[in-house]
Amino acid sequence: MAIGLGIIILTFVGLVLLGVVVYLVYIFNGLVRLKNNIKKSWSNINVLLKQRSDELPKLINSVKGYMKYEKNVLNQITKARTQFLNAKTMSQKAEADNMISGALKSLFAVAENYPKLKANENFMQLQGRISGLENELADRREFYNDSVNTYNIRIQSFPDMFVARLMKLQEKEMFKVEEKDKKDVEVKF
Amino acid sequence: MNIAYPIGGFFLGVYIFFKGLIWLKQKRLIENMPTSKIRSLAMGLVEVFGEIVPAGKKMLNCPFSGKECVYYRYKIEEYRSSGKSGHWVTIKKGEKGIPFYLKDKTGMVLVNPSGARVEISNPNLKNRFDSGFGRDPPELVKKFLASRGLNFENFFGMNKKMRYTEWFLSLADKLYIMGTAQDNPQVEDATARHGVEDVMIGKGSHEKIYYISDRHEKDLLKRLGWKVAGGIFGGILLVIGCLLLIFLNFNML
Structure with missing residues (x-):
């Protein structure tokens, strides 16, 4: 075979091989980044959960004088907060988060029945702050689920699945919101 | 051959x-990278989509058209002919940007375009002027050339065949940005009362990518x-x- 043809074939094979190797490296690095993105987005949720948890005692203090007959609602919040503070795993924290969100919805709905409380500046500020945190939490849960979704699709798609298998990556669970927490709070007058 | x-x-x-x-x-x-909502931006590499809002009263003016903008890039080219053929040669190019806000449905965040790779594909965000035999460039172009020590006339006082192109980003233009969310140097840490006012998107020290485009993510x-x-x-x-x-x-x- 002529030397020129040999060099051409070698160059072609070399470039294709280089392309494949670089692609595999990108897949590996991409999967590592995706895995870390999920961890990071969970940490970012956790920061807000902690901030919200720190605001709850202040909220309870500001409302308990007005809402003597709503002990049940206040107890729910305290109980959910304790559960959050004792939670060790991600799923336990997620469960406690759902409980707190549900209890807060009830509290803010019931607060509508107390005009004096609604006129309290401190309560209004806390409500605004907690509602703001709730909105940010909703965004970050959505972001977390987007990250998990992208990761799950990647590790099941061709050709990423081969690299994912070598890395022993497994499907991750999304952040679930309980069906009862999606419903509007019923307020009894 | x-x-x-x-x-x-x-x-x-x-x-x-x-x-x-x-x-x-x-x-x-x-x-x-999933798209973040501006209200809940976290520090680090982020992807956001929104529209430009001015960060202050001061705006930039495009070098050739004088239009108000927050970022512009320009290129001045001269036609050089050799025999029957010829080609355009870039004799000067540059860019300038000022910080602006990016706004989505949830909030606004400061963006410093310095160091970003800016891609502008919308033809409405591009202006081209030219000059040549018997045709002077517009006044603003003349002023700009004079300020840079450039001349649109040749040795004999005749107009050279030149073209002047500018690309710009203006108010309400929609942008896709992938950059690093970091501390806003103009705001003290943890003093934000609303949303992410203590955060700024810019070029990160760890992440090399900083990309601004007027395309939607799908098109991109x-x-x-x-x-x-x-x-x-x-x-x-x-x-x-x-x-x-x-x-x-x-x-x-």
Whole structure:
């Protein structure tokens, strides 16, 4: 075979091989980044959960004088907060988060029945702050689920699945919101 | 056949091939990154989409049209002819940007465009002027050229064939940004009362990518997909084709 043809074939094979190797490296690095993105987005949720948890005692203090007959609602919040503070795993924290969100919805709905409380500046500020945190939490849960979704699709798609298998990556669970927490709070007058 | 062409083509092919690999990396990074809502931005590499809102009263003016903007890029080219053919040569180019806010449905965040790779594809965000025989450039262009020590006339006082192009980003333009959310140097840490006013998107020290585009993410990915395919496969084809020509030239096949 002529030397020129040999060099051409070698160059072609070399470039294709280089392309494949670089692609595999990108897949590996991409999967590592995706895995870390999920961890990071969970940490970012956790920061807000902690901030919200720190605001709850202040909220309870500001409302308990007005809402003597709503002990049940206040107890729910305290109980959910304790559960959050004792939670060790991600799923336990997620469960406690759902409980707190549900209890807060009830509290803010019931607060509508107390005009004096609604006129309290401190309560209004806390409500605004907690509602703001709730909105940010909703965004970050959505972001977390987007990250998990992208990761799950990647590790099941061709050709990423081969690299994912070598890395022993497994499907991750999304952040679930309980069906009862999606419903509007019923307020009894 | 002039052997310089296939040799040049060979190196161009290698360059295009590696460029294709770099575009592939960018494409995967964009695909893997979910879009954040501005209200809940977290520090680090983020992807956001929103519209431009001014950060202060002061705006920039485009160099050739004078339009108000937050970012502009310009290029001045001169036509150089050699024999029957000719080509455009860039004699001056540059860019300038000022910080602006990016706003989505949930909030606003400060963006410092310094150090970003800015892609502007919308033809409405581009102006082109020219000058030539019997045709002077617009007054603003003349002023700009004078301020940079450039001349649109040749040695004999006749107009040179030149063109002046500007691209700009203005208020309410929609942008896709992938950059690093970091502390806003103008605001003290943890003093934000509303949303993310203590955060700024800019070029990160760890993350090399800082990309601003007026395209939607889908369009961007589609375009990158074509560039990746063209770069990698086109590069290989060009390399092989040029090698064939080189070896044919030296009777080595």
